[in-house]
Amino acid sequence: MSRKSPDKPAAPAPPPEDPGALDNATIAEELAKLEAEDEAPAEPAAAPSPALQKDLNEWKDRAMRTAAEFENFRKRAYRERDEALGRGQAEIVAKVVDVIDDLARVAHLDPAATTAQALHDGMLAIERKFMKVLESAGIEKVEPTGGPFDPKAHEAVTTMPAPDEEHDHMVAQTFQAGYMHKGVLLRPARVAVYQWSGAQQ
16 A cells, blocks of 8 residues: 655745835946045036135235234234333332432431431331322221231231120230232231120139
8 A cells, every 4th residue: 555745845935126216237237326426526616706706815814904903003002001001110129219319318417426316217207208108009907906907908916805795806916017009909917806704703
């Protein structure tokens, strides 16, 4: 008795063709076109019209002139500032020279013919004259004795017992005057400050 051979499975049907799909040849052709477009030289830009070119030249000339004028102004401003500073310094030095002359006259006085009181009065006069020179330059002397202690303008070098609570943090003594120039601190005043620690027993 013969056996029947089993039926072979049927081969799968090919997928239906996509009407929008491209074959390899078409894809290669499209890629070649894109590469050719990329490598093609760019078209030169159109030359500006004569009127536009004239305006561009005028604005370029204006910009260059403005830059040159600003550079000249900057140099002139620096020069004038330096000249003004030099004149101001010369005026101050001329006044200081007068004070130096006064000091020289006092220094060369004959001690045998000069009393201590005359020497003292002469030095006070020179000090007043010198302070006027400093004030004319905008320099102010800071002597805060009796006023409140200001850490921005004073340097406390020591403390002293306050006689009462009202004197707490007041300047008791000025050891070295401070100086300010038009509101700017040049040197703080060195002072002693009262400190209240309660009623004395």
